[in-house]
Amino acid sequence: MISKGLFKKPKNELEDHHWVKRQSDPAIPSELCRSCPSCKQLSFTSDLDNNFHICPKCGYHFRINGRQRLNMIIDPGSFTEHHQNLISTNRLEFPGYEEKLEQATLFSHENEGVITGIGKIGGYDVALFVMEVTFMMGSMGQVVGEKITLLFEYATEHHLPVIGFTVSGGARMQEGMLALMQMAKTSGGVKRHSDAGLLYIALLTDPTTGGVTASFAMEADITLAEPEALIAFAGPRVIEQTIRQRLPKGFQRAEFLLEKGFVDGIVPRNIQKDALIRLLSLHSIPKGGDDHGSL
Amino acid sequence: MEAYKRVTLARKKTRPTGQDFINNIFTDFIELHGDRCFGDDPAVITGIGYLLDMPVTIIAQERGKNTKSRIKRNFGSAHPEGYRKALRQMHLAEKFNRPIVCLIDTSGAFCGIGAEERGQGHAIAQNLMEMMSLKVPVISIIIGEGGSGGALALGVADEVWMLENAIYSVISPEGCASILWKDSSKTKEAANCLKLTAQDLLELEVIDKIISENHRDFKNVYRELKLNLYKRFRKSQILSPEILTQTRYNRFRKFGALDITK
Ligand SMILES: [Zn+2]
Secondary structure: OOOHHHOOOOOOOOOOHHHHHHHHHHHOOOOOEEEOOOOOOEEEHHHHHOOOOEOOOOOOEOOOOHHHHHHHHOOOOOOEEEOOOEOOOOOOOOOOHHHHHHHHHHHHOOOOOEEEEEEEEOOEEEEEEEEOOOOHHHOEOHHHHHHHHHHHHHHHHOOOOEEEEEEEOOEOHHHHHHHHHHHHHHHHHHHHHHHOOOOEEEEEEEEEOHHHHOOHHHOOOEEEEOOOOEEOOOOHHHHHHHHOOOOOOOOOEHHHHHHHOOOOEEOOHHHHHHHHHHHHHHOOOOEOOOOOOOO | OOHHHHHHHHHOOOOOOHHHHHHHHOEEEEEOOOOOOOOOOOOEEEEEEEEOOEEEEEEEEOOOOOHHHHHHOHHHOOOHHHHHHHHHHHHHHHHOOOOEEEEEEEOOOOOOHHHHHOOHHHHHHHHHHHHHOOOOOEEEEEEEEEEHHHHHOOOOOOEEEEEOOOEEEOOOHHHHHHHHOOOHHHHHHHHHHHOOEHHHHHHOOOOOEEEOOEOOEOHHHHHHHHHHHHHHHHHHHOOOHHHHHHHHHHHHHOOOOOOOEO
């Protein structure tokens, strides 16, 4: 940043209330209909549930939580979660952090901002992480960094490919430098996994920003993105304040990154599982035993 | 001393910059330019020189000394090509078995259209990953401001040292105050909460050593850095690449949270 006075607005949607509101509307399960944020058309919630939470009129991908995503990708009944009981503490005694964590736990029904574990995709054994947007915007503190690193270490030891779904507001500032250190730590985990000749596929979803973009989100062998996902180091508002001009339409969206050469492909949600199965197959990943419902 | 005072000192316009450290610690410095992909980023100076009798690779963020050079240097905020230039030099250092010294001084990686378009996040991420497995010794020193990911991109080292009045933070105190409290007048409070001083970070083991300063005269700082770097590199020379990279991995691996289970 050039000038210190430029930080008037949130850096990367981390604490953006507008965003939380937008997220909480569609989360109300009793709602019969939902309005598409993109084309404003109403759709039956049940239709959206059966359509990967994609707007049938315009293809907009509604934001979904980690468990919903997990269920779309993993073979039914094959997932074993790792370290789900790890929770964060307020080591720096940052004001208000305990309350934030408590609210996030209630709001997300998760203990932290990432779900990790092992399971099968089309019968292929994989290590999987899915970041949780409803837990403090998927921001990365020590627990998120630890769970992701543990997953890469486990995958390295057991010769498993890693499939990762990212969504994040960046490093969690309430953990100060200990959060920043997670960027280096997770990168170390990815590097060792890579040096062991193993496959890592990242699927970037809306929004992936800040310290996660500048670490494991951008370190995969194959980087895929969901349509129109915001993928950025600095969020659009920070840039607009820094350079004092409006950004062109579509800037930092998945399609823009594809054009600039930073993602391998854009994969809509309804064909993500098929795409992953084809990629796993092309990398000669051995299929696991069929003890769990493989295809 | 309160944290915000350090912030002010770290950013002080008269504070020596990367180039001063290069001139006063190393001899026969030869600057090497460009990332071989897009351009040459003046916010990062890279090259080779002698540390006493030892050839080393030097990578320094440079803020500039007057208005003209500050603009040229983009106030020390690097674009992706700055990080890629640094990585290119690190790989050369590895090839020719030279230790690497990184001098960190930036308010952050640049936030702009070109920086995003050319993959700022990707450039930083690649440095983190590659530095982790460099087979030569690496020491990073925060000489002024260590601004978040843009600083860490040169900070994955065997040891990280910090000058007494330098700061190293996940976000600027201004940014933190405006995001968390929507109130930029709480900058001082934010500076305290973020634990960004050398003393705080030594306690958290984010850094390994504090270099004391006398802010009128940096001669002692340069001398102390020169001796400490030389001693440290001599010590690393006997280590195998495997031990070197394993130790570096462990250094960052320790920032975990495994003892806390619900
Ligand atoms: Zn629509």
